[in-house]
Amino acid sequence: MSEPTEIRWRPSALALSFATSTAASLALAVIAGRWQLISFAAPLLGVLAVLQWQRPHSRVQVQATPPLVRCFESEDARFNVAVEPTASDAVLELRAPVAPGLRVDLRPGDSDRATLCVSAQRWGRYRVPVEVAAVSRSGFFIGTATVPVGELFVYPIADPQPTRLPRAQLPNRIGTHLTRHRGPGVEYADIRAYVPGDQLRTVNWRVSARRGRLHVTDRLTDRAAEVVVLIDTFQQPLGPATDATQRCARGATQVVQSALRSGDRAGIVALGGHPRWLGPDIGRRQFYRVLDTILDASAGHPTSGTLAPRAALPPHAIVVAFSTLLETQFVLALNDLRTRGHPVVVVDVLAGSPFTDELDPIIAQWWRLARAGMYRDMASLGVDVVNWSEQISLEHAMHLLAQRARRR
Amino acid sequence: MMPPQSAIAAASGLFMAAAALPGAPTLALPLVEAAALLALAGLRFRHAASAAVLTIIGALTLSNPTALLAVAAGIAAAVYLLSVHAIGQPPGVVPLTRSALGGTLGFGAAALLVAIVPGGYPWWPVIAPVTVVILYLLAVRPLRRH
Numbered sequence: 001m002s003e004p005t006e007i008r009w010r011p012s013a014l015a016l017s018f019a020t021s022t023a024a025s026l027a028l029a030v031i032a033g034r035w036q037l038i039s040f041a042a043p044l045l046g047v048l049a050v051l052q053w054q055r056p057h058s059r060v061q062v063q064a065t066p067p068l069v070r071c072f073e074s075e076d077a078r079f080n081v082a083v084e085p086t087a088s089d090a091v092l093e094l095r096a097p098v099a100p101g102l103r104v105d106l107r108p109g110d111s112d113r114a115t116l117c118v119s120a121q122r123w124g125r126y127r128v129p130v131e132v133a134a135v136s137r138s139g140f141f142i143g144t145a146t147v148p149v150g151e152l153f154v155y156p157i158a159d160p161q162p163t164r165l166p167r168a169q170l171p172n173r174i175g176t177h178l179t180r181h182r183g184p185g186v187e188y189a190d191i192r193a194y195v196p197g198d199q200l201r202t203v204n205w206r207v208s209a210r211r212g213r214l215h216v217t218d219r220l221t222d223r224a225a226e227v228v229v230l231i232d233t234f235q236q237p238l239g240p241a242t243d244a245t246q247r248c249a250r251g252a253t254q255v256v257q258s259a260l261r262s263g264d265r266a267g268i269v270a271l272g273g274h275p276r277w278l279g280p281d282i283g284r285r286q287f288y289r290v291l292d293t294i295l296d297a298s299a300g301h302p303t304s305g306t307l308a309p310r311a312a313l314p315p316h317a318i319v320v321a322f323s324t325l326l327e328t329q330f331v332l333a334l335n336d337l338r339t340r341g342h343p344v345v346v347v348d349v350l351a352g353s354p355f356t357d358e359l360d361p362i363i364a365q366w367w368r369l370a371r372a373g374m375y376r377d378m379a380s381l382g383v384d385v386v387n388w389s390e391q392i393s394l395e396h397a398m399h400l401l402a403q404r405a406r407r408r
Numbered sequence: 409m410m411p412p413q414s415a416i417a418a419a420s421g422l423f424m425a426a427a428a429l430p431g432a433p434t435l436a437l438p439l440v441e442a443a444a445l446l447a448l449a450g451l452r453f454r455h456a457a458s459a460a461v462l463t464i465i466g467a468l469t470l471s472n473p474t475a476l477l478a479v480a481a482g483i484a485a486a487v488y489l490l491s492v493h494a495i496g497q498p499p500g501v502v503p504l505t506r507s508a509l510g511g512t513l514g515f516g517a518a519a520l521l522v523a524i525v526p527g528g529y530p531w532w533p534v535i536a537p538v539t540v541v542i543l544y545l546l547a548v549r550p551l552r553r554h
Contacts, residue, residue: 011551014493014503017458019548021485025465026544030537032469036478038540039519040468043482046515047490048547050507055550091500139493139503140551 004059004086007134007143015051015140018044056136056143058090064116064128064149070288073123073157079116079150080109081130088137095131097146102126116149123156123249125295155291156246158254161395162262165225166384168318168343175224176262183221190218226267226280227259228313230337231294232323232330233272239356241324244349248322249294251347251394255320256290258395267317268293268300269308271333276300277312307333310340318343324350325374325385334383344383345401348375351389414451416504417491421447421460424484428464431473439467450492457492461485475523479516486512 011019022044029037061084069077083092094114096106101124105117118128128150134143170179182189191207194214207215229252236242252268259266260282267280268290278293278300293300303309306329313319319342323330338344353359353367375385388397425444432440443463450457464481473481490504497503 012493013454014489015551017454017461017489017493018486019551020458021461021465021489022547023544024462026540028465028469030540033533034469035523036473036475037465037468039475039478039516039523040465040482040485042479042519043486043512043516044489045543045547046511046513047486047508048511048550049515050511051550053507091498093498135498135501137501138505138508139490139497139501 002062002064002147002149004061005145005147006059007056007090007132007145009056009134009136009141009143012135012140012142018048018140022048051138051140054089054136054138054140056087056089056134056138056141058085058087058134058136060085060092060132060134060145060147062130062132062147062149064130066150068151068153069118070153070155071119072155074119074121075154077118077152079118079128081114081116081149083112083130083132085134090134090136090143093133093135095133097129097131099126099129102128102152104128106130118152120152120154122246123154123295125297126152126154128152153292153295153297155288155295156249156253158250158257159393159395160257161254161393162258163255163395163398164401165227165259165318165320165398166343166345166401168225169316170223170225171314171316173224174222175264176222177225177264178220179223181221181223182218185219185221187220188217189220191215192218225259225264226314226317227255227264228267228269228280228308228317228319228342229255229290230308230319230321230323230333231268231270232321232327233270233274234327234330235273236324236326237354239354240352241326241350241354244324244351247349247388247390251322251349251388252294252320253291254394257287260284260287266290267312269312270294270296270300271306271308271330272327275303275305277303277309279312280314280317306330307336313337313340313342316341316343319345321346322349324348324354325371326350326354331378334378335381338382345398346378346383346385347388347394347397348385349388351387411495413491413494413504417451417457417488417495418448420484420488420491421450421457424461424464424481424488427477427481427484428467428471428473431477432467432471436467436470439463439470443467447488450488451495454492457489461489475520479520479523482519483512483516 022041025037025041063082064079071077083094085092096104103119107115127148129146130149132145194216198216202216204215204217231248231252236245256266265280265282267278269277289299319337325348386397386401425440428440443460446456446460450460494503
């Protein structure tokens with residue numbers, strides 16, 4: 001049961017018609033000098049006088065099951081809502097609320113029960129309200145109250161395509177990324193003479209028979225990566241920059257999803273307004289923990305300052321950052337990670353200029369030049385910048401990065 | 409078959425018009441007829457109910473009814489408004505309660521008593537408007553938002 005919520009009571013149409021009739025009658029009685037109209041108004045006044053003892057004092061309590069629903073964008077979440085007055089002087093009715101960003105559909109059940117079908121088009125944390133319309137038992141007062149009933153966590157949906165990771169030194173853990181290291185694996189690397197300690201099953205019997213000495217086959221090993229996604233939650237200027245930030249979460253989800261699918265460990269660090277982090281881990285559960293951290297709900301450890309905490313990033317973890325690159329603090333955090341030895345890639349989600357109105361061509365050109373200069377400066381520090389515009393998908397943007405690294 | 413609230417509403421609405429009829433001069437007759445029609449229309453459209461009561465007030469202003477008929481019309485108007493607004497309410501909402509009826513009849517009887525008691529004082533016209541305004545403000549005090 002929620003805390004009792006006050007109802008804003010106001011006179012109903014019945015009360016207003018009594019008040020206007022009485023007022024008209026008394027006014028005409030005084031103006032036209034007709035004492036009979038006072039006699040006419042007296043019974044109406046009697047009803048109004050009795051109202052002093054019929055004022056409702058009821059408050060409203062709403063219970064929703066479940067109190068918290070997690071779903072993906074455009075999925076339907078259901079809340080079973082039951083409403084109850086704290087006193088018996090009011091009759092309550094549930095109505096669909098108007099909530100920004102939410103589409104709420106109310107399916108009435110029994111008298112004081114209903115099912116709320118809620119869906120949201122954009123990821124985020126939502127408070128789901130319900131509107132309660134109240135009528136006092138006497139019919140002279142009506143009221144409304146908007147009561148929060150539950151919470152809705154809407155997770156971003158990301159493209160299912162896997163994203164490329166930049167080439168980096170991978171920790172010695174078996175995974176799915178082919179490396180040049182020799183060890184257990186599938187891909188052929190070399191044949192060399194047997195040394196004590198080699199497993200017998202690696203002995204290449206044909207070569208050994210031809211050479212008359214034991215030889216073994218070396219294989220390339222597959223290793224797992226550690227990916228930490230950094231998202232920029234700093235306050236952005238209004239306009240295209242604010243719109244672009246919602247793609248930060250979408251891109252982060254795609255990177256984490258593709259890393260976890262290929263058996264890598266993935267974690268997240270959110271820097272900005274309310275900095276928080278979640279260490280890398282494997283598995284499907286970690287995916288939902290990362291999503292909860294993106295939404296700043298329950299999971300994740302809070303931190304302070306503008307730099308990524310050391311505990312969040314194991315040595316040589318690959319850092320993929322999503323940002324509009326308008327906030328200097330965030331860029332400094334990236335440089336700090338680079339100096340700590342992490343391979344860092346930044347996905348610039350702000351493709352054009354951050355201004356809403358059309359720019360003078362020369363200013364637009366200046367803006368592009370300034371951005372290109374910043375990209376170059378960051379690249380010279382070792383921070384790769386990928387431009388991700390809305391028209392292309394993230395895996396294509398990241399593919400360019402892999403090609404660039406090969407050419408270098 | 410008419411539901412009981414509608415039957416009470418129709419009966420009290422017509423009674424209200426009938427009570428205004430005896431004292432009405434020729435000039436007020438169309439008003440009384442219009443009020444009767446509006447009272448019946450009020451069963452479907454609530455705004456017509458308020459209009460019916462206001463029309464009756466207009467008719468009473470033009471005519472010169474006895475105190476008994478004026479009080480009877482007032483009681484009928486109160487019952488009419490209470491029962492018209494009971495139509496279409498969610499179950500459990502009952503405007504026509506015993507206390508509301510008691511208030512109507514009590515105030516009606518008091519008004520009748522004041523009107524019947526003979527004798528008038530010359531200073532009545534001075535205090536009457538002020539008393540009326542104060543009475544009205546006291547009566548609508550419970551209606552303020554809370």
